[in-house]
Amino acid sequence: MEQVIIDKEKCIGCGVCVTICPYRAIVLVDETAEYILKDCFLCGQCQAVCPENAVLLPQLTIKLGLVTMEEGEAAIPPGKTNAAELVTLMRSRRSCRNYRNKPVALAVLEDLVKIGTTAPSGTNSQSWNFIILPTMASLQVLGGMVSGYYRKLNRLAENPFLRFMVKIFGGDRLGRYFRRYHDSVAEALREWDEKGTDRLFHGAVAAILVTGKKDASCPAEDALLATQNILLAAHAMGLGSCLVGFVVEAMRRDPKLKKLVGIADDEEIYSVIALGYPAVNYLRPANRKVVVPRVLRLTETR
Ligand SMILES: Cc1cc2nc3c(=O)[nH]c(=O)nc-3n(C[C@H](O)[C@H](O)[C@H](O)COP(=O)(O)O)c2cc1C
Structure with a gap:
């Protein structure tokens, strides 16, 4: 079974999946995304970023399948939650x-x-x-x-x-x-x-x-x-x-x-x-020892 399926009808050739893939497994051919490997490590980032939902990973479930709570459909963008x-x-x-x-x-x-x-x-x-x-x-x-x-x-x-x-x-x-x-x-x-x-x-x-x-x-x-x-x-x-x-x-x-x-x-x-x-x-949250991280600003020594 193909690991990553790209729906060519839906793909608009934006190339976001190409830039995000850690495996370099997707390329644009005639402005359409194409999965060029037999396998990758199936992180699913291509599926998660596609604006047209054109990428399918048949071996992975879209939902976790939780039964004791509602599962959100959409990811929360950075900065959009109560930190x-x-x-x-x-x-x-x-x-x-x-x-x-x-x-x-x-x-x-x-x-x-x-x-x-x-x-x-x-x-x-x-x-x-x-x-x-x-x-x-x-x-x-x-x-x-x-x-x-x-x-x-x-x-x-x-x-x-x-x-x-x-x-x-x-x-x-x-x-x-x-x-x-x-x-x-x-x-x-x-x-x-x-x-x-x-x-x-x-x-x-x-x-x-x-x-x-x-x-x-x-x-x-x-x-x-x-x-x-x-x-x-x-x-x-x-x-x-x-x-x-x-x-x-x-x-x-x-x-x-x-x-x-x-x-x-x-x-x-x-x-x-x-x-x-x-x-x-x-009644009160945890206290911890004070930590002082070392801050390094490395510069090239060549
Ligand atoms: C690797 C690890 C092993 C631990 N083993 C025990 C344990 O055997 N018994 C226990 O009562 N607490 C155990 N703890 C809990 C720690 O004592 C606890 O995390 C620590 O005191 C900080 O308190 P807090 O978890 O309430 O913030 C363990 C914690 C870690 C990270």
């Missing part, structure tokens, strides 16, 4: 660690995944994959196995001889873990055992796991950009969210955990997003 509101939204997203015991509909979680895919990706590879855990029971099963991983890791890290040997042969990873995390993890495990307190998912009722193909050009960046989209959209949709790095770390190290959630050998896990309806109201 202050967008910034306030960004600052209002917080890591939620207190959720209501109310399920999140699967359709909402599926829409969040679709929204995640609007992120940019290296060479438009869209190398992400998503796994939805739609129930608190699923999180408890995963949490139980993750806590087993950290129980074992804590036992190993408590052994000074082992820390010493690991340092000699493989760097200070175990020692660093011991110094930074051992005590707080031990306390969290104790609370899990004695009171059933979930210090991993903090009582979230669902999660989205974002994975990526290891051999893609930028799998980590792709997955994490999709993740940020999901976090922001979740806030706008009334949900609280929290990244759970402890689960990501455990999944990377323990093949049993990867197997539990069906992550293939050629995939890596990049984020675990806990989700649920928040039981806490943040």
Whole structure:
């Protein structure tokens, strides 16, 4: 199937698609656009800029197919949205660690995944994959196995001889873990055992796991950009969210955990997003440390 189809009847030969194409895949022939390659990376910019809607990419959907909200038809031009509101939204997203015991509909979680895919990706590879855990029971099963991983890791890290040997042969990873995390993890495990307190998912009722193909050009960046989209959209949709790095770390190290959630050998896990309806109201947006960017005005030294 041809990847990019140009309707010659509709094309007015304006050439905008030619100038926008990162692949140089379109040329003007007799004042009509022509797609001259067999394939490109299907970014769809040609379709998005055509004033006559003369470009069709049959393999791509025009809409995301959201079911829990209306989807806009037109793109918002630069500068034509409320930037202050967008910034306030960004600052209002917080890591939620207190959720209501109310399920999140699967359709909402599926829409969040679709929204995640609007992120940019290296060479438009869209190398992400998503796994939805739609129930608190699923999180408890995963949490139980993750806590087993950290129980074992804590036992190993408590052994000074082992820390010493690991340092000699493989760097200070175990020692660093011991110094930074051992005590707080031990306390969290104790609370899990004695009171059933979930210090991993903090009582979230669902999660989205974002994975990526290891051999893609930028799998980590792709997955994490999709993740940020999901976090922001979740806030706008009334949900609280929290990244759970402890689960990501455990999944990377323990093949049993990867197997539990069906992550293939050629995939890596990049984020675990806990989700649920928040039981806490943040009244003020996030504060951050002051950053001072370095401003460089480079000049040629030749
Ligand atoms: C890569 C990453 C891993 C994180 N892992 C955890 C985690 O395991 N548990 C947790 O409660 N919060 C986790 N967080 C949330 C951070 O603690 C949080 O983003 C930070 O304190 C800033 O607060 P805010 O998100 O409310 O603005 C993680 C955040 C990132 C970016």
